[in-house]
Amino acid sequence: MRTKNFVLILLSSLSVLTFLDRNAISIAGHRITEELHLSESQFGWILTAFTLSYGLLEIPMGLWGDRSGEKRIITRIVATWSLLTALTGLATGFVSLFATRFIFGAGEAGAYPNTAIAIRKWFPLQERAKAQAFVWMASRLGGALAPLLIVPLQMQFGWRVTFFVLGGVGLAWVLVWHRLYPSESPLQDNTDQQQYVAPENDAPRWTVHLKDRNFWFLLVMYYCYACGVFFFISWLPKYLQAGRMIAEKDLSYSAALPFLLAAGGCLLGGWLSDHLVSRIGLNWGRKLVPVVGLSLSALLMLGCVAVDSNVAAVIMLALGLATMDVTAPVSWAIAIELAGKASGAVTGAMNTAGLLGGTIASLGVGYLISWTGSYDVPLIILAIQLLIGAFFASQLKVSTPRALDKT
Template identity: 40%
Template sequence: MLVRNKVLLSMFALMVITYLDRVCIAATASAMSNELNLSLSEMGYVLSAFVLGYVLFEVPGGYLADRFGARTLLTRIVIWWSIFTALTGVAWNYTSLLLIRFLFGCGEAGAFPGTTSALSRWFPRSERGRAQAVIMIGSRLGGALAPGLVIYLMHQIGWRSVYWVFALLGIIWAIFWMRWYRNTAEEHPSIEKSELAKIQAERTPTNRAATIPWVRLLTSRNIWALCVMYSGYTFGVYFYMTWLPTYLQQGRGISQSDLGFYAALPWVAALLGNLLGGVWTDAISRRMRLRWARRIPAITGLCVSASLLVAAALLESPIMGIAALALSFGASDLILSVCWATCVDIGGQHAGTISGMMNSLGQIGGVAAPMVFGNLVESYGSWELPLIIAAGYYLVSAGMWILIDPEETVV
């Protein structure tokens, strides 16, 4: 196996662990709320606390990945968030849980910028869409595995111990990554000359001493459009990350015994959509200009997703509603690898910083979604309104792609 594919496999494993840790709380929410006496709105604030920490540390994480490389950065942040994953299992009240999840989010913030920075150094341009799709598929696989695995472990060892098991996985990965990974292909002892030549021929030159062009970044219409677009995507996706099991039980009448299966379906659809999006954008890029290779899958996915989400909200049949919900997530995830590949297109050697900006400012939707869903459902007793709001936000995101030009770089 090529060394760069081993790097990709390692980052795939990291994304599985990342989403096991992240989605775990959605499956434990009911048990946690009952034991800690939390209302729907309070749980919404707890879920949003993670995203707030995530937002605040995304850009610093991306900058540090570009400046010092992903080897040290990812090792340290995975250990950090694994500690707070474990501490989630000892939360004793609303305030302690709020603080722990905020600090957990601070740690996870560097994961995607770190992997994007590593990808920009290890992968030729012609392979980035596929490679980004593989990384994101890992996140969707983690999301698909989490509900069933968490519910099984809860029955065996209780909800608190689940967090300790998942924390251990992160520590093991961090030790492996620090020992094996190198920041550039040139530094890795196992690289063959032919593979190194392939990487060097199509790679953006890296200069760790390069100054980040902050003024240009902060005044770029391209980057602001990218961030606004991503905020609509995150508003929708955080419903699946935070409220999906609760929605399936309260809104669709799914029993605890069937919950793992039905909660996994949207994540499986997202996994397939992610793979299709990465393959599709790379295929189009070989025949058309890069801007259309990124826009076509993204606009298509968001528009189809919005339509299916409205259907999911309005269909009376639980099975048909859940099917529409799953397909909506799959369609929306056509854009995920496209978004992150676009960060590499625009950013070059500053790919980590650009991806950090997109995944920070773009997480405004993610911060809002758990609170909006929790408060609206508590106030009106219905899930339809927040789902339709999410569909409208998807359409706004689709429109923003007309303003995003992956051919307009910051360097």
């Protein structure tokens, strides 16, 4: 039990680090665009560089983790992206910054699919949503910490230094992970310990899922969810500064609050889903949470557009991300349950769909702002997408690999 909890702490710290590094570019976005003379649409391409390369390599890195083990792959992933984080601070213009962020995305690809592999090995079915909840809660805590750490750091030393510091922190984490992560788990190749066995021992090859409509419903749902999330990851600081005219000195708390509440949303989503599974079964116990969460989030995003008060807008944005993020741990739990031993590949496919949404959202928001001059239009479109995601979540039929047709 202690070892299992320690593994969860390691995975959660990795999740904090991923979102510290991801969100750094958007928090420094106002300074970067001014210093490098970038337009809003060009900055959209900078944000898209990460999601594009990240998405292209999600499935290959998930497959690699399925075959080679998550410890080795996560070590390579974090070492690579940490070096590229540091190199971001050396960018001199659009081309060099785009290239650095593109390679950074390629380096980070596979982090969460390989985290899913570790959770499948260390946690039984009835605990996986809660384990995913802690991992995703940690990611949002990383998002909340990012403005609190980066804004004062860049105001004191400039935006470039923040990337050097974050790169160093990542490399230090690699040393801890490589030395302390256990190589074997109670679930791995051990069918005698029935208290740990989940119903996935004869799971099919991952390509079988391509014929399963639930696989595609899951991908569409996650695509719509990720469109909303990437607005917060990529554009929230710019929206608050340029769209709501919030001063940089006030940005730390305004940009942190949505991610702080989202951490609670992730934890609530995982706990509530596992509780519902024990009460009403796997199917509705899993899908009811994203159906309600995405619907509420859409209404809150529309509410943000309707209010003039910055305080009310920030609160609605924070609640919008929190209700949206109850979906995160449940989506990954569903993917693990559908995939079984193909968890790396199937979660990689799901995250690729999400990153496609993130790519389109990151790029599309920039162009919509440039074309319309409004920061409200993107929020309206994202709210519609969240409602579409809720619909596809309601159509899911959640089951374990044994329920799949293996022919």
